[in-house]
Amino acid sequence: MDTTLRDGEQTSGVSFSASEKLTIAQLLLQEVKVDRLEVASARVSEGEFQAVKKITDWAAQHGYLDRIEVLTFVDGDTSINWMLKGGARVMNLLTKGSLNHLKYQLRKTPAQHFEEIRRVVEQAEAVGIAVNVYLEDWSNGMRNSPDYVFEALDFLTALPIRRIMLPDTLGVLTPSESYTFVKSIVDRYPDHHFDFHGHNDYDLSIANTLEAVKAGAHGLHLTVNGMGERAGNAPLASTIAVLNDFMPEVKTSVVEESLYTVSKIVETFSGIRIPANKPIVGENVFTQTAGIHADGDKKNNLYFSKLMPERFGRQRLYALGKTSGKANIENNLRELGITLGEEELKKVTQRIIELGDRKEVVTPEDLPYIISDVLDSDAIEERVTVLNYVLTHSKNLKPSATLQVRICDKIFEESAQGDGQYDAFMNALKKIYDQLDTELPVLTDYAVRIPPGGKTDALCETIITWNIGGKDVKTRGLDSDQTVSAIKATQKMLNLLGESRLIKALPSEVELTV
Numbered sequence: 352m353d354t355t356l357r358d359g360e361q362t363s364g365v366s367f368s369a370s371e372k373l374t375i376a377q378l379l380l381q382e383v384k385v386d387r388l389e390v391a392s393a394r395v396s397e398g399e400f401q402a403v404k405k406i407t408d409w410a411a412q413h414g415y416l417d418r419i420e421v422l423t424f425v426d427g428d429t430s431i432n433w434m435l436k437g438g439a440r441v442m443n444l445l446t447k448g449s450l451n452h453l454k455y456q457l458r459k460t461p462a463q464h465f466e467e468i469r470r471v472v473e474q475a476e477a478v479g480i481a482v483n484v485y486l487e488d489w490s491n492g493m494r495n496s497p498d499y500v501f502e503a504l505d506f507l508t509a510l511p512i513r514r515i516m517l518p519d520t521l522g523v524l525t526p527s528e529s530y531t532f533v534k535s536i537v538d539r540y541p542d543h544h545f546d547f548h549g550h551n552d553y554d555l556s557i558a559n560t561l562e563a564v565k566a567g568a569h570g571l572h573l574t575v576n577g578m579g580e581r582a583g584n585a586p587l588a589s590t591i592a593v594l595n596d597f598m599p600e601v602k603t604s605v606v607e608e609s610l611y612t613v614s615k616i617v618e619t620f621s622g623i624r625i626p627a628n629k630p631i632v633g634e635n636v637f638t639q640t641a642g643i644h645a646d647g648d649k650k651n652n653l654y655f656s657k658l659m660p661e662r663f664g665r666q667r668l669y670a671l672g673k674t675s676g677k678a679n680i681e682n683n684l685r686e687l688g689i690t691l692g693e694e695e696l697k698k699v700t701q702r703i704i705e706l707g708d709r710k711e712v713v714t715p716e717d718l719p720y721i722i723s724d725v726l727d728s729d730a731i732e733e734r735v736t737v738l739n740y741v742l743t744h745s746k747n748l749k750p751s752a753t754l755q756v757r758i759c760d761k762i763f764e765e766s767a768q769g770d771g772q773y774d775a776f777m778n779a780l781k782k783i784y785d786q787l788d789t790e791l792p793v794l795t796d797y798a799v800r801i802p803p804g805g806k807t808d809a810l811c812e813t814i815i816t817w818n819i820g821g822k823d824v825k826t827r828g829l830d831s832d833q834t835v836s837a838i839k840a841t842q843k844m845l846n847l848l849g850e851s852r853l854i855k856a857l858p859s860e861v862e863l864t865v
């Protein structure tokens with residue numbers, strides 16, 4: 352069960368709109384093919400209600416309604432009415448899994464709590480709602496009040512309940528406890544379905560989830576990118592990879608190739624950046640940086656593991672920087688369709704190491720420029736030059752740009768407005784390229800860095816990712832002014848666009864000679 356839209360949205364500072372929730376739900380059910388989705392907590396807000404309605408309307412039309420779940424409370428018929436009106440048919444009832452929570456939060460006795468749960472379950476049954484039950488704070492309950500946990504389980508397993516959900520609410524379990532606690536329950540109630548819900552407070556959520564599965568848990572709660580309350584939940588992508596590789600006897604419905612796409616969408620909608628080193632979905636996790644590794648990849652795949660990028664719709668990359676060797680550079684040159692002699696390769700390698708030493712980021716798309724510079728040749732003919740521009744920014748008026756661009760030998764001039772100076776610049780550029788019947792590539796990412804120190808006159812580096820012919824291409828601009836650095840990165844893209852022979856996905860394959 353994926354709970355990105357419920358527990359994942361409990362990540363501090365995150366709130367998905369109804370349309371964003373629907374898009375994520377569609378992707379998870381149709382592409383990633385998770386079995387179930389928890390999409391909201393009942394009663395939260397009008398916006399949450401509208402989101403549930405949007406998802407259940409769509410789910411009902413596509414036969415997914417039984418897979419859409421809403422967290423509800425032991426509150427008479429208040430939650431039931433909320434979810435019924437929202438069109439949902441499966442509730443995940445939040446009950447107390449530790450005596451501490453029961454005594455101090457609800458201020459009830461076990462007998463009172465069980466009686467109220469019984470009434471909610473009966474009401475739900477009467478209106479055709481299926482019930483799963485959470486035992487909140489169950490992990491602490493197993494440590495501090497196991498008699499209460501088993502009393503609750505004896506009571507719940509006698510009710511018409513589909514699944515009992517065992518949350519490590521505060522992420523405090525160790526892997527060995529996860530195994531013993533889950534095993535003791537599965538052994539005692541062999542005919543019931545138990546879900547395990549891990550949290551990542553000690554970075555143990557995946558290890559705990561794996562142990563819960565070994566102990567016989569039947570279902571898992573996961574979130575895209577490990578989003579969730581505090582340190583988050585067990586992350587969908589890596590948990591699935593761990594299960595597939597270390598417990599092949601356990602089958603899940605999840606399609607590995609779709610995990611990266613949903614991860615990027617959730618990153619964009621949530622505004623929570625995926626750390627570059629996050630397993631499976633992080634930007635760098637399939638990039639070989641050390642020269643020795645790149646060399647070993649050529650020799651009997653010495654640095655390969657089962658975790659191949661292609662499984663997740665990703666690609667092996669070779670980083671450029673001070674730890675690069677010839678093998679890294681050669682791999683990148685091959686991607687760009689460029690061949691160099693041995694001496695030239697040495698010189699280019701040396702320059703990349705120098706740039707890396709100065710902490711500069713070198714992207715594969717910088718390579719033609721570095722080659723051109725190092726070998727003092729006209730390998731990259733600058734066919735497109737941004738000659739002049741005026742950018743305006745003022746209070747309460749839309750930013751505007753007028754620019755003059757030379758393309759081959761012809762000079763074009765256009766003006767446009769935009770949401771910001773760079774947007775205005777791009778809108779004017781688009782007008783020019785429209786005249787040439789050429790579409791500009793889609794900008795898919797825009798990252799700005801300045802060196803640490805906080806000086807306002809520091810150099811600013813803008814790295815823009817463009818989608819050219821289905822391939823992600825990064826260009827970099829460096830200037831003390833942020834917009835100018837973005838314009839420099841854009842000019843590089845325009846030249847790469849002209850040098851279509853450098854972009855593998857495009858048809859013409861002329862070897863670049865230097």
Ligand SMILES: CC(=O)SCCNC(=O)CCNC(=O)[C@H](O)C(C)(C)COP(=O)(O)OP(=O)(O)OC[C@H]1O[C@@H](n2cnc3c(N)ncnc32)[C@H](O)[C@@H]1OP(=O)(O)O
Nearest residue numbers: 392393394395422424425426445446447456457487520580
């Ligand atoms: C482990 C988890 O992550 S569970 C996630 C549960 N989901 C959420 O909390 C969603 C976000 N929460 C909210 O929007 C709000 O807290 C609401 C709408 C649920 C309730 O809001 P409010 O009525 O203002 O109450 P508030 O948040 O201050 O306190 C929670 C109340 O719920 C009670 N409560 C706690 N657990 C439960 C439960 N399982 N069933 C019923 N009531 C409960 C508390 O005792 C407290 O009641 P009290 O005010 O009578 O003491």
